[in-house]
Amino acid sequence: MKNFGYTIQRDQSIDIDQNDRRIVNYLLSLEPSFNLCLGCGSCTGTCTAGHFVDFNIRRVHTLLRRGESKQLKTEMKKCMFCGKCQLVCPRGVNLRNLIITIQRAIEQIG
Amino acid sequence: MINFNLFVLPFFLGLIYVLVAVGKSWYHWIKALTPIDKVKLSTLIRHPKQALSALKEVFLESLVHRKMWKRNPLLGYMHMSFALGWFLLIVCGNIESRFYSGVHVNAPYYPIFLKFFIHDRLVIFFEVFSVPGFFRFLMDFLLLYILSGLVLALLKRQYSNFFGMKRTSRFQFTDRVAMTCLWLIFPLRLLAESFTAGHYGSGGGFLTQPLGDFLVQLLPVPSEFVAYAMWWGYSLSLGIFFVMLPYSRYMHIPTEVLLIFFRHAGIQPKKWYSSFSDTEVQSCSRCGVCIDICQMNTAGIHNAQTVYFIQGVRDRYVPEEITQKCLVCGRCQEICPVGINTDSLRLIKRRELGSGQSTDFSYLKSDDKPKTAQIVYFSGCMTHLTPSIIRAMTGILENAGISYLHLDKDRSICCGRPLMIAGKDRQANELIEINKQIIHETRATLLVTSCPICYRVFREEYNLPIRIQHHSQFILDLIKTGKIPLQGQFKKVVYHDPCDLGRGTKTYEAPREVLSKVTDLLPVKQEANNALCCGGSLGILNVTQQQRAMITKEALDILLENKPEILATACPLCKKTFATHASIPVMDIAELVYQSIPKPSYSASAQSHQAKSYANELI
């Protein structure tokens, strides 16, 4: 079954004080449309890469918000940059720019 | 009489400077060519016929400014009067000077300041039929011609809209200095010649003599002194102009000549910033023609148009934001009078920005046994967002009785262009290799795609040894060979040219021909190579959805001017983008064709089948 990302999080406890919010802050400054996301999952539903492999762009959003950047690194390698997600987003989130910015942030943080 | 005066020095030194500077640049550009390109260039020079055709283009473009004429006659006249007028002034001045000096080779400054050196030779005013009289007339005429262009240039700064331009380019300091000098050269020459003619009472032509006579009368100071000062001014403005030339927009004059030769030699832009790119960049005259046609204006972006981008490249610093802000729609490339490959320049600079995080597409490798077919249909990612196009295409294929393989029926692998257009070539090539392998394994001889983005990259980057068609071409072939019967409804339709299909691959006719078979195709004010971008372009990342919407709405306004019933396009991305804002249905040409295929037998049999099964159930 397709994983739309509603039950994506494994049981875990998160220490909010230790969150690495660098990426998300960087992202929000460059692509403020990220704030418009309502978490509907349309982007994931249509994702080209998601049809082949366990890749969930909505989960990426959550990882970002929570500052779990380690997982992000492997996730972001899977995107083909096709732009389908952006076309279906009901909120007008600039997803391609978001993705490229995340990739760059990961690169810089290392 | 010694034909020398101190005032020739600024001109003379400036001339030497500019010749050395331009020669050095030419030398570097030619030296930096790839070995293959060097061979191409030397072949061109050794073939007089080809070299001559290059020279012809130099004449038509650099002197006559043919493309400017086509764009706006006033603009064409202005550019031509400067270029051709000055060129003729130099050539005729040289011939004229030989007549006076009696030798063939004169010092380079002699013809330029001829009227100063020969003022003691009496020539009867307006004696057109003698050789000196004729030249006197001709030279004055040419000067007047250039001055008329100068008046236009001054007007253009104020009233650019008369020249078909809303916005003009901004100038840098060196440009301003060089331009001021250029604009001073010809009035100063006029004054210098007039004062000299007036002072000696002879030697002027139909313009300079009466003007000189008149001005000398008005002067409170000795006219000889004023004339001398004017000659100094004339020489200085020439000298400063020459020294500033390599650092200003006027560098495009000598560079364009070389560029035309490069092009005639068959030298192509590369994927990296090559010597050819640098020649292109320096050939940009900053004419600003690419400003108004850029749709980013509509979205309120006024700093990233090609002229500003190229300016940044020339100054060796382009802010990343400017490099990225471009729809890569190709409109400026179509209109640029110098013919600069603006799109490929943008992509080169995007590539340089760093190719970004590495990708991992290993998940795409599959061990499924490949299916084979002669004809392979690749719908593309975007088409998966518009299933009606896929339905129409498979419907058409089945109606034509063609056996085919729908390569990406369930899921699509991206063609790679979205990555490539963002400057991520390395990552794009990974996808390209995977797709190539899959296509290769189908043993297809014809690859049909519904998406112009895929179509373009298949053609440009894939090197497939098979035929590649966009579905508009494929459908046209089917219609022409009578494979699909058509019963058009001939509704009023306008056609929107997708950027990648139209300007990208020059496919303008096939979709129109298909449409004219089934619809009543109305004209659009801006179409074919002047068509607007729908605003959905994958070429730009850093614009908001609101800005995109502005671009889309503007394009729709123009498309719907003639009140069509349906907006037709040939690209799933255009369709999806327009559909959000259009007041009328937006349909792909495949859908329109599929709609026009009569299907009586199909529906009848389907009905009877239903009826039978219902009857069976009853029994």
Ligand code: SF4
């Ligand atoms: S751009 Fe990336 S995340 Fe968006 S649909 Fe394509 S593969 Fe998925």
Ligand code: SF4
């Ligand atoms: S489609 Fe848009 S709004 Fe929905 S989850 Fe994705 S980014 Fe957020």
Ligand code: SF4
């Ligand atoms: S790119 Fe072409 S159209 Fe634009 S300013 Fe330069 S020469 Fe003119």
Ligand code: SF4
């Ligand atoms: S390609 Fe299009 S968007 Fe980019 S500068 Fe040229 S006209 Fe403007």
